[in-house]
Amino acid sequence: MDVRRADERYHGGDPAAGISSLHSFSFGPHYDPDNLRFGALIACNEEQLAPGAGFDEHPHSHTEIITWVVEGELTHRDSTGHETLVRPGDVQRLSSAGGVRHVERNDGDAPLTFVQMWLAPLEPGGDPAYEIVHGIADSTPYAVPEAGAMLHVRRLMAGERTAVPDAPFVYVHVVRGEVKLNGEELGPGDAARITVAQDLEALAGSPAELLMMVSPSGA
Template sequence: MDVRRADERYRGGDPAAGISSLHAFSFGPHYDPDNLRFGAVIACNEERLAPGAGFDEHPHSHTEIVTWVVEGELTHRDSAGNESVLRHGDVQRLSSAGGVRHVERNDGELPLVFVQMWLAPVEPGGDPAYETVRGIADSTPYAVPEAGAMLHVRRLTAGERTAVPDAPHVYVHVVRGEVRLDGVELGEGDAARITDAKDLELAAGAPAELLVWEMSVG
């Protein structure tokens, strides 16, 4: 198990434009050859957008992009004609496939925080696709078969426990709260990269929200 702390993440974005970013993997001008990916995950970005701030239209290709809103509202528009407003509890996936362009903005009146995770597809190419699941339940894993991956959202009360999926690769990101994993304390923004996960569990020391990726390839 490889634990990465919140304060180890690379800082990016454009603070003057109201954009603050924290990157868990190599991203943009920050390149670390030893931190390019884990399993299918090639990016795990925490984005903070001030009201009125956003990312202008930009391209993506050959990437599965999954977004989880922590607080506020995220407006999405893309070149395939999709438009939506995402709130906490919603899961959004943009399968960029052979190529798509999109815009992400905070058109609301309050600050926006979201976690965006990029996964490498098993096979490149194909047609772009878009999907939003509103108010996903803890008991409903979200499958991304194109990347051989499954997302589990876990919301735990203090003292509650939950099993870690048995899988070749598991990536755990703590959105908020505190948990213990195999004797290690994890706090907000911390992550654990687990290889050959088996018979592990997470225990919440305080109310917690977690994003757990179960991956069969990588």
């Protein structure tokens, strides 16, 4: 298990434009040849957008993009005609496939924070696809078939335990709260990269929210 702390993430974004970004993997000008991906996961970004701030229309291709809103509301529009509001508890998936353009903005009056995971698809190309699940139930796995991956969302009360899925690659990201995992104390923004996960549990020391991305294989 490789633990990466919140304060080890790369800082990015454009603070003058109301955008603050924290990157867990190599991203943009932050290049680390030893930190390119884990399993299917190639990015895990925490984005903070001030009211009125956002990312203007930009392209993506050959990437599966999973978005989890922590607080606020995310306005999403893409070139295939989808326009949605993504709120806390919703899972949004954009399969960019052969190519798609989209806009992500905070059109609300309150700050917006969201976690976005990018995954490498099993096969390049294809047609873009979009899906949003509003208010996904706790412990309900969310499949990302194009990447052969599965997202598990867990919301825990203090003292509650949850099993970590047995899998070749499991990336555990702490959204909020404190948890103990295999003897390590993890707090908000901390992550654990677990190779060949088996018979592991996370114990919440306070009310906590976890994102666990499971991959069967990867670099």
